[in-house]
Amino acid sequence: MIIEERGEFLADADATLLAGARLARGLRGGMIVTLSGELGAGKTTLVRGMLRGLGWGGAVKSPSYVLLEHYQISSIYFYHFDFYRFEDAAEWETTGLADYFRPDAVCAIEWPERVAALLPVIDLSLRLRSAEPGRQLHVRASTLAGNACLEKFAATSA
């Protein structure tokens, strides 16, 4: 069965970390994952869960000031972008955002709306919104790789 969308309630930050780790099981090189939602919605926490799930044991900092934090986990590169403070999309057109979209790299992008014109096909679109005291997560898959990831995610629900 192909699953295209799924919603889940995340009761606390640990549930967000766990959701990230469940999504990580289906992450493969070449995938592009976007994370939308207001400041404080839990986007960075979800990425931290993905990295932990992939086996990253070190710190996971928010890239909100530096635009990009990068990780290497065995043969996979993981690029974590945050475009909240990003104003000039043309700047990246010349500095080469596209250089990061490679078959051996997973790209996780916060505030993708800021660079929409520069993005290729998105495999998984994640949206978080506050549902006090927790968060509501919505996952949409748009490619075969995204569907496979979402199926693994759904198969491991609590």
Ligand SMILES: Nc1ncnc2c1ncn2[C@@H]1O[C@H](COP(=O)(O)OP(=O)(O)O)[C@@H](O)[C@H]1O
């Ligand atoms: N499901 C959740 N329920 C309650 N708090 C959460 C949840 N997920 C994350 N948080 C908390 O929300 C705050 C903001 O998270 P963060 O990941 O930095 O958000 P963003 O990257 O979207 O700005 C953190 O204190 C985090 O622990």
Ligand SMILES: [Mg+2]
């Ligand atoms: Mg963030």
